Amino acid sequence: MTKPEVWLRGPVEGVTPGLQPVAHALLQAREELHELIPGLTADELWASPPGGGAPIGFHLRHLAGALDRLFTYARGETLSLGQREALAEESSRPSPEEVGGVELGVGGAGDWWSGEALLAQTDRILDQALAQLRGTDEAALADPRAVGRARLPSSVRGLLFHGAEHTARHVGQIATTRKVLRGGGGEG
Numbered sequence: 001m002t003k004p005e006v007w008l009r010g011p012v013e014g015v016t017p018g019l020q021p022v023a024h025a026l027l028q029a030r031e032e033l034h035e036l037i038p039g040l041t042a043d044e045l046w047a048s049p050p051g052g053g054a055p056i057g058f059h060l061r062h063l064a065g066a067l068d069r070l071f072t073y074a075r076g077e078t079l080s081l082g083q084r085e086a087l088a089e090e091s092s093r094p095s096p097e098e099v100g101g102v103e104l105g106v107g108g109a110g111d112w113w114s115g116e117a118l119l120a121q122t123d124r125i126l127d128q129a130l131a132q133l134r135g136t137d138e139a140a141l142a143d144p145r146a147v148g149r150a151r152l153p154s155s156v157r158g159l160l161f162h163g164a165e166h167t168a169r170h171v172g173q174i175a176t177t178r179k180v181l182r183g184g185g186g187e188g
Helices: 017-036 042-046 056-074 081-089 115-134 156-181
Strands: 144-147 152-155
Touching (some): 017 056, 042 056, 056 081, 056 144, 144 156, 152 156
Antiparallel strands (some): 144 152
16 A cells, blocks of 8 residues: 555644645655656756756756745845855756766766756755754744845745745656656556
């Protein structure tokens, strides 16, 4: 029997009731990524699907970077130079020489572009996000927050929920792209 989705397994320890859906979504994303990413070849990780969609590698880099940035804003902080540089590099792809047919996943190469490295980076960001959720006071959820250089209005709640929603959206893109690249049949 398969486990029910994370949201059906009860509360996440240490997370306030108002943030349980965020924690559930992030934990679900982690589980799905650990099913989708291992075993991908370098070609699969960095291939653009038919129609010009983004490669799986981009989605993985972007969901981790965006989650980090959104949770930074939720803390009331501005982005660091490192975060801004990472944003500028998110859509870069490795050269053919860098990926050269290396099998990714367990035992794969440790370069920044490998599935193993990208998944480890995503896990690190997810761990940080979950720790932040555990430390967020429910009374602060309506506190205003500014987003980006334009300082667009949001709130702690808005940023945390959007971080989870955005993460889930890109996990869905990864699942779809993986299926398309592997011929669309079965579990892929």
